[in-house]
Amino acid sequence: MAEASNFELVQIVAVLGAGVIAAPLFKRAGLGSVLGYLAAGLAIGPFGLKVIAAPEAVLHFAELGVVMFLFVIGLEMKPARLWSLRKEIFGLGAAQVLACGALLTGLGMLAGLDAPVAFIAAMGFVLSSTAAIMQILDEAGETAEPQGQRAVSILLLEDLAIVPLLALVAVLAPATGENLRADWTQIAIAVGAVAAVVAAGRWLLNPLFALLSSARAREVMTAAALVVVLGTALLMQVSGLSMAMGAFLAGVLLSGSTFRHQLEADIEPFRGLLLGLFFMAVGMSLNVTVVVAQWQFVALAVIGYMVVKGLGIFGVALLFGSGRREAIYRAALFAQGGEFAFVLYAAAAAVGIFDAQVNAVMSSTVILSMVLTPLTVIAARRLLPAEAVDLDGLEEPEGLSGAVLLVGFGRFGQVVSQAFLARGLEVTIIDNDPEMIRAAAKFGFKIYYGDGTNLDVLHASGAGKVRAVAVCIDNREATNKVVELVKATFPNAGLLVRAFDRGHALELINHKVDFHMRETLESAFTFGQNALEYLGLPAAEAEETISDLRARDAERLCLEQTSGLYAGQDLMHTNGPTPQPFTRPRRAAQPLNEEAGALAQSGAEQG
Template identity: 85%
Template sequence: MLERGAVAEPSNLELVQIVAVLGAGVIVAPLFKRAGFGSVLGYLAAGLAIGPFGLKVVAAPEAVLHFAELGVVMFLFVIGLEMRPARLWGLRRDIFGLGATQVLTCGALLTGLGMLAGLAPATAFIAAMGFVLSSTAAIMQILDEAGETATPPGQRAVSILLLEDLAIVPLLALVAVLAPATGQNLRADWVSLAIAAGAVAIVVAAGRWLLNPLFALLSAVRAREIMTAAALTVVLGTALLMQVAGLSMAMGAFLAGVLLSGSTFRHQLEADIEPFRGLLLGLFFMAVGMSLNLDVVMQQWGLVALAVVGYMVVKAAGILAVALLFGAGRREAIYRAALFAQGGEFAFVLYAAAAAVGIFDARISAVMSSTVILSMVLTPLTVMAARRLLPAEKPDLDGLEAPDGLSGSVLLVGFGRFGQVVSQAFLARALDVTIIDNDPGMIRSAARFGFKIYYGDGTNLDVLHASGAGSARAIAICVDDRAAANKIVTLAKETFPQAGLLVRAYDRGHALELVNQKVDFQMRETLESAFAFGQNALEFLGLAPAEAEETIADIRRRDAERFCLEQTSGLYAGLDLIHSNAPTPEPFTRPRQAATPLNTEAGVLAGEALRREPSPT
């Protein structure tokens, strides 16, 4: 029998590796993100540090990478859940037009570059097409962290990534075609295509007629862990089916997500998958960092450096040309080039297939894999440089009118959801109102409802002059930016003393600031709606309308009294006027400057003694 220590030792080693991988990601990724480099670069650096060419904590990164690819699979499933078939159809021009053009153009350019470097045509083609397929995981993570996924440029990037994910299927078939051809290979190709088509048909049929009834049945059991297990089974099962059929696991997961995007259980599925997706995706980037073969890089450093620079520059040039051809602005085109000028995870799949059939030798495979990994490492840096160096994109002002020599009794600055409601009071009494806003989209939308809005920034003194602030009886400042509102107040008090200042306050602390600036009237943006909401809620819960009204009137009186005390004694005055839900009253002590404020109307909590943080409203 084995002694107890003999069994425990390998188990402890595995546990050390798991702890090291998780710990490296937990420590390094937040540091890189906080420094502005993004979490992707942090995960890559963490993987390199603990991999076989760093501290050697993990000796077999291939096994980790194979497992961590499930993070990419789940990521594509979550993206699919957001892509309803109608929305996907609406992106068809970007997917099959812009995406296909970018892939073919960059593929042709990089193939030519490889042939100029002395590679055989087949080798140059596979090397190029592997590099053309950008990292879906890296790009989506960067877009998601920047909040750009839902923007029009972000949606075009998603469309290109979808086409690139689809392109892996014909590319793998081409690898077999470019290998020494035989009749048996040809028959195998036709069989493979038939199997792939059958797998797609099975997934579509299951998505339409099986999955929704299945989740409805499981939901009736009311066991959260069963729903989570079912969600993972759907994602991983679909990915496995696609892999067995010779297709991309990521494409299978995306297809399953699209088919479930209209399901009533979509949000539940997304919530169940999200923790696994985030963890495995971080593990995937760490595995990529571990896989960087520093021996190859050092031995072939000149070739690898030329390959990285050459492929990234040529690919970026192709992307830039295609973006401009399809009508993208200069800034969007350059940013897209910086974002996509890299290889991706599918390159490893394609290069492995090419090595298996003899298109790549060991040296070319190692050099190209290192080139792809280094390009992924450099991508967060190129994106960060592009963001900092590119000037802010100028808004499209076509068809918009700037204020010039206007006059009126009221100047309304800001036509958002607050300003729109305020404008009705002035217009109902037929007052002469001039409205300015600096959002072109809002101005064009308002025009369809019969409003005349001028394009202008209220924080600019020249714009205020041109808008008639010098003759206005009142300036209604309805912008949703606290700093901008304060700046307009300062300009107006100094330059247009004849005009009354009516200001939308962001929260309670801002309202106190405005009172100190001696504006004529200020109103916290959520105050009255919250009072109305509270009164209706009490009536819904069974309180008589008169009693509900009396309760809200008492709260309103308390709030006004407390606000008066705060003007003289600070934000913490009048705390005894607040209805609190604390089980036992505790002596109030002024929180330290680092304390986290609670952003509530009751505002016990004045974390906003600091002006930079939101104060109790």
């Protein structure tokens, strides 16, 4: 018994250790954590070091990571926002699924597969990996961007598509009276389950979490969050629907809850761990024996399915108005199979549509496509040209002049411009954000489109004629580039620069700019002064306190110029423990020394 327990512990340590090592290494190498987890799973699986002999059990458990991931996505998707994406979900998403399904079914039939087999194989591959794509989008910070939202919409439709596809598996199974008969009872159960989840989300969950929150027991809230996610997923699975769909639906229903952020924080550790475990289980499941034995067929299947699906995605994207760059990027991102393929293929094998050989080959094809996806995305990002900027209605600088050239019209630049304009100075403003320029025009501002890090743009903007160049960019590297260009080419222009932080301020001092200001310094001082007054300090004392802090900061900055960023720390007020002077305890047997000890202590305090 002890040996079995130790072996299980070794397996757990091996799985966690492999993920901990591989994911950061692959991410640092620019390959993404998903590929790292897949490689780690392959390394410790039955075709690697054989630490894990039954990856199916791990995969079944790790699917909970996908469930929790979709719950978190649902929390971000309020019903109103979901409704706003209905055209992308049921238009773009449905068009992509249908078009790619038809193309891949035709490819399978050309390869000699029977029509039902080709159709199920194709539709399994059409359902891209929600977990892999969302992880890639999250790591790149693209989820909230318009193209990221379109990708999320397509994934939602694909997740919904698993329900009718599983029903079709029963219809396409070898003919028997049972599976040719429409099971209206099952449909009614499914509809009832969805209605129950909607009702619970609307009338039950908020009062429940309010009650649990009043108990002030963090572990109870965490347990309740897990019960909601897993319970909804279980209900959906029992009713014949997708666990992932149930978790997403629960997330959407709780997206307007006052406890949304608490739920997300409670679920996050479990989601991240189980999602990594899911990708490792996929890597473990790769049947290397089948791949080696039929490597030519598997290679052709992987390449053929990915290329044909990619072409279908590209065509649909262009048809729905996406640019060529976004269409190619989406094709690279979605040209893979996903986790739902294993569910669909297992159902097909259970009813006799797939034999063991077809199931193994198609599962290997899906896994290899998931392995290749991070690489195709990296290649697309590096090889695709930068997206062309829509300059419609924008004016570029040419032969301009004025008293001040203001580079960057973000939040900081907008406030700075008011000082110049209030005194009637002629200000030329340039920015490289078309949407910002168009928005500013609605408020009566004339902004020219131009990149201040380009010397030709600075010339055209009149940098050689102005009295000062005010650099208000929120990017440290770009700011330094503008400073270097102005110092080298327009030495007569004053340089007034927004500093990103303290370290950047020291760099600007070394560049000998005429004036710099840390972007948050004065607003923080003002905030602090008003906060002290709110807490009851007289206005004069609050102002005196901030004046002292401002003087300390300036003195510290001078020290840092010669001695480094950590100089002058004694000028800062901190909330850490203050070291106390050591005093030898007095002995009760020496009362005559008490007065001397007191005098010594007094001297130590004065020193």
